Amino acid sequence: MSVYLRSLACVVALHAAVASLSAQIRSLQDVAYTPGGTAQQTLDLTVPTQPRGFATLLLVHGGGLTEGDKRDFELPAICANVVRAGVGCVSVNYRLGPVVHWPSQPNDVAGAVGWVRHHIGEYGGDSTAIFLLGHSSGCLLASMLGTDPAYLRSARLAPEALAGVIAMGCLLAPVLPAVSDSARLRSFFTGSAALATFGSLEAFVDANATAHAGPHVPPTLVLIAEAEQINPPILQRAREFEARMHSVNRPVEVVVLPDRRHITALTGMSAPDDPTLQLVLSFMRTTIAARR
Numbered sequence: 001m002s003v004y005l006r007s008l009a010c011v012v013a014l015h016a017a018v019a020s021l022s023a024q025i026r027s028l029q030d031v032a033y034t035p036g037g038t039a040q041q042t043l044d045l046t047v048p049t050q051p052r053g054f055a056t057l058l059l060v061h062g063g064g065l066t067e068g069d070k071r072d073f074e075l076p077a078i079c080a081n082v083v084r085a086g087v088g089c090v091s092v093n094y095r096l097g098p099v100v101h102w103p104s105q106p107n108d109v110a111g112a113v114g115w116v117r118h119h120i121g122e123y124g125g126d127s128t129a130i131f132l133l134g135h136s137s138g139c140l141l142a143s144m145l146g147t148d149p150a151y152l153r154s155a156r157l158a159p160e161a162l163a164g165v166i167a168m169g170c171l172l173a174p175v176l177p178a179v180s181d182s183a184r185l186r187s188f189f190t191g192s193a194a195l196a197t198f199g200s201l202e203a204f205v206d207a208n209a210t211a212h213a214g215p216h217v218p219p220t221l222v223l224i225a226e227a228e229q230i231n232p233p234i235l236q237r238a239r240e241f242e243a244r245m246h247s248v249n250r251p252v253e254v255v256v257l258p259d260r261r262h263i264t265a266l267t268g269m270s271a272p273d274d275p276t277l278q279l280v281l282s283f284m285r286t287t288i289a290a291r292r
Contacts, residue, residue, distance in 0.1 A: 028235045034113035040095045043112050046079045047088040047123045053127035056088035062136025065197045066097045077270035078269035085281050087123045101199035106151040109141050131164045139170030147212035158253045159216040168223040171212040172241040210241045219251035221283045225260040
C-alpha cells in the first residue's frame, strides 16, 4: 500500500473513531437550571448513552466568586474524560460578585444540583449518585453544600441529594486576619474586594465547612496540590476537617497530589490517564459500592 493510501486509511479510521465516540455521548450546553434566571445560571451537560444508571459529577469552577466560567481551566476536556469512563458530567456556572453577594453563589450551585437530581434520569443517569467537585473558590462552594444543609435546603433538597463531595484546593475553615479587635477586623474586611463578596463579616466567618460538619455530611475526598499545602494553611485546615469528620464517623480522605500546583491539580485532569482523574473516579465507584 502506498504512503498516500496508508495516510488516507488512517484519516478514515480516525473519523470513524470520532463518529463512534460522538454516537456514544450526548451533550447539551447552556441549560437553564433556574426558571427565569440569568445567563450565568446555566450548566453544560455531557452524558454517556451507555450504560444506563450512571453516576454524575458536577464541576464547580473557581475564580474568587467574582470571575470564572464553566468552560475555563480545561473543564470541557475533563468532562470528556469523565464521560469516557461511563460517568455523566455537568459543568456549572453561577452568579458572580460584585453584582451579587453570598449566599447567591452556593444557592445557585444548589439549584444546579436540584436540576440534575430532577432531570438526570431522563438522560439515563442515577439521580441518587450525584457527586460535586469544586476547585479553588468552587471548592469552597462544594464543601459548603456538603456540610451546611441550608444551601441544599434553598433548592428543596436534603443532604442526601449529594452522594459525595470532592474538595480541591481550598481552605475548609477561614483564616481571619491577625488583628486585635473587632472594629479593625471589620475595617480590614470592608477594604477587601474579595472578602466584600460575602456581604458581611458574619457571612465570611460562617463559610466554614469544618464548623458545619456533622453526621449528615456525605463522603468527602479532599485534594491538595503539593505546592499549596502551607501558605495559606490548606493542609492544616484539611486535617482539622478530617478530625471533625472522624469524630462524627463520616468517611473522609485527604490526599496531597505530588508535583502539582493550585491550577495544574485541576487542569491535569484533562489527560485521560491523569492520576488525579483516576483517584476521583475511584472515589466515586467506591462510595457507590459502599452504599449497596
